[in-house]
Amino acid sequence: MRVLSGVQPTGELHIGNWIGAIRNWVELQNIHQTYVCVVDLHAITVPHDPKKLSENTLTTAALYIACGMNPEQCAIFIQSQISAHSELCWLLNCVTPLNWMERMIQFKEKSQKQGDNVSIGLLDYPVLMAADILLYDADLVPVGEDQKQHLELARDIAQQRINSRFGRDGKPILKVPKPLIIKEGAKIMSLTDGKKKMSKSDPNENSRITLLDTADLIKKKIKRAKTDSHIGLEFDNQERPEADNLLSIFSILSGLGREEALKECSTMGWGKFKPLLTDATVSAIEPIQSRYKELIKDRGELHRILDNGRSQAEEIAQVTLERLQAALGLLKKNKVNH
Ligand code: AQP
Secondary structure, eight states, rough: OEEEEEESSSSBBHHHHIIIIIIIHHHHHHOOOOOOEEEEEHTTSSOOOOHHHHHOOOOOOOHHHHTTTTTTTTEEEGGGTTTTTHHHHHHHTTTOOOOHHTTOHHHHHHHHTTTTGGOHHHHHHHHHHHHHTTTTTEEEEOGGGGGGOOOOHHHHHHHIIIIHHOOOOBHHEEEEEEEESSSTTTSSSSSSSSSOOOOOOSOOGGGOOOTOHHHHHHHHHHHHHHOOOOOOOOOOTTHHOOOOOOOOHHHHHHOHHHHHHHHHTOOHHHHHHHHHHHHHHHHHHHHHHHHHHHHOOOHHEEEHHHHHHHHHHHHHHHHHHHHHHHHHTTOOOOOSOO
């Protein structure tokens, strides 16, 4: 099966991106044809700093590898370097109803933060994401819970708007992908508000732990993390979202799993729990950080890996794009010289 996923280079990757997405790709590359991209075209749907964008793009790619993505086993590439992403997005735009887009939760949330400055690109974000996935005939798309609605949209566009309208003789033009959401850690919440997801773009840096935070910074952020007045950690108590979130993070990063973590922490006060969580977090991301430091020293090698990933991905993307162009009746380029 073919797997495709990506992260936006909108800032430093956090433990939510890792636990909800990247960590799962690492397993998948051993069993499936895996394509992972840095989705920089998505990152410009909100106001951004051009200098930081190119740096974050390279950093994100280096972090994929530091987290265990192996360029020998998967294709790692930059979305904007393959023009078929934007071209397919346009074709899909022309068949996607506007009212499907206005329902998207992420659009509602992100547009609210931007007042009068909302770009068409932000509204179109899910169609570009559909193009990313559909270009590669992906069977599976591993994402966190927050991206599930976008995945459903990609499925609807492929099935209802392309295959059933333009497919001939029952043959689909685009493959309809399936989401792959690993339950454990599918939505890591903010450290400062257990009801909000952890996010790269949250203006409060204390709300997230990034994969490049120092041990000291992690300690400080966890110390400041929101708690409640109860003693003992527990899962699934809607009145205690912070307890549920921090215990989930602990159970995953310590490797103990839910049952063991609950046994260990169910009668523990916050004062004792927080140092435990700090240690588990620091130890879990320390190997990523040391691999990252090595990788980022050799930018030439990173660019070589990305060039190689791009040529593998581009070949597939072009075939899909031409298939859809033909199905929509766009006149093919005449390849014969006059
Ligand atoms: N808090 C989270 N918990 C679990 N998974 C998460 N993901 C993001 N946040 C969490 C997963 O990470 C992948 C990449 O996400 P993205 O960067 O493309 O977009 P996003 O979901 O909008 O991530 P952020 O961090 O919130 O970025 P900003 O702030 O720029 O919007 C996806 O698979 C996502 O599910």
